Amino acid sequence: MKSLLEIRRELHKIPEVGFKEEKTQKYLLTIIEKLWKPYIQIDVWRTGIIVTINGSNPQLKIGWRSDIDGLPVSENTGLAYSSEHPGFMHACGHDFHMTIALGLVQAFSENQPENTVIIYFQPAEEGPGGAKPMLEWLQSERPDLVPDTIFALHIAPEYPVGTIATRPGMLFANTSELFIDLKGVGGHAAYPHNTRDMTVAAANLMIQLQTIVSRNINPLDSAVVTIGKMTSGTVQNIIAEDARLEGTIRTMSAESMKLIKKRIEALCRATEIAYECQVSIDYGSSYYQVENDVHCAYELLRFAEQFPGVVAYECPPAMTGEDFGFFLKDLPGAMFWTGANTSYGLHHSAMQPDEELINVNIQFVEQFLRSFTFYK
Known part of the structure; x- marks a missing residue:
């Protein structure tokens, strides 16, 4: 497998808008298929991908969601690996989200988890919205791929790398x-x-x-x-x-x-x-509000407080929108902000998140998902 840094930069070059992520899906599949093990199952839905890592002693199914689409923004970073699609850019950090999710697939393929982990590479978060139709398809056509609980992250430009910020209840509007x-x-x-x-x-x-x-x-x-x-x-x-x-x-x-x-x-x-x-x-x-399950949010914060190199922060709610709210409307779970340490905000043409956040979050999320136990 290529280095995660190289993968992130290659993904950054090929931003595509909602339900048109054909190149992105193809690229992700080439990486994921190389990580296949007998306990790993790969499914596709439209331009999205669902990777199931069956647990060695499963008590529950834990979901992790990454979005994969870009934005109709002309890049102005001057990076050597800038967007090769004129007028489009990964200006919301979804290239980082995907890379972290691939790092999780790699980690779980090398060391099988006890619980089943399902990783969703979801299209069209920026519009017209992929979470709702993806969940509806899962519930009607593939209930075996519906998790018991689900988590996700979003980069936060204003926080230093290593910050994990979330809250119980409403996170996004x-x-x-x-x-x-x-x-x-x-x-x-x-x-x-x-x-x-x-x-x-x-x-x-x-x-x-x-x-x-x-x-x-x-x-x-x-x-x-x-x-x-x-x-x-x-x-x-x-x-x-x-x-x-x-x-x-x-x-x-x-x-x-x-x-x-x-x-x-x-x-x-x-x-x-x-x-x-x-x-x-x-x-x-x-998009429906991102309403974090109280138990799941507090477990995230509690785990972050004890994790080396990470700073936990109970943040205020934001007027940001995120279609992950449709998952949390039906399933218990939580989303958190993760520090990206960049002076430009989300959707800005010059945004350059700190690549150090990739390894920090892969390690944090992997260990959190391995340790998480859900109350019945």
Whole structure:
């Protein structure tokens, strides 16, 4: 097997977006197949891979999930192993997640675990969301591959390498994309009375959307409605027939997400009446909150406190979104942040996580999964 450092760099070169990870899947399979042992089973689902390491004395099935997709971001790191796919980059650390998961497969292939360990290489975390359909397929078609409990990690740029940060209960928020299209009547700027101006309609709707959190959400709750992009018009003397708002919704409760969407729909209906136009809404990818099982989260923290070279930290919840929440909605388990020590944040074109995190996390996760016992 190649060195893990070389594997990570080769994966970094070939980022692919959700459900199009053909090169990534092929590359992963070439590594995994070389690690095969009689007690290892390899299955595929769409562009994902499921590796089962059957235990020598199994009392339960422990899952470990890694995501495998990249982002539509043009890389700006200047690295010798930068993305070879123009316009795409592993800007969220999934190349590290995959490498750690491969390191776990290697470790368990060399030393069979007592409990069965199932490692999921899941596609499409960044969108449109691979966790929910993968879990649904497992539950309906392959219940033998459904774990009793499941864990995962995500790199955290702001923490030093060796930091393991998590918490019982909510770790990441409910999230939803938001796309609003407005259609009116365009025309010459000199004859506004013959048009239905969608620049004006969209601008007013965007301002109204900002009142939802401040006037409809309990101040003791937390929520975000952000419009990050607005497009309309073609040239300065033509009134826009079409406009589009693109944004995101993030909440700390599923109930608040429902309320916000209800208010968005009401404001859009009001906009249709006020500006005599048509408004359509697309929520895109919506992810359920990452809700850590209390026992699993505390076991992670307890183990981290005793593990050499690791610092345990009970962190606050974040407005970050992660489709691992769909696994935790149905299965007990936990996710944790792991320190990556980089000055650039997630999804930034210049993000360069510290490669030292690979070996630290393989050792930590391997030993944690070997020692974990689940309460019944």
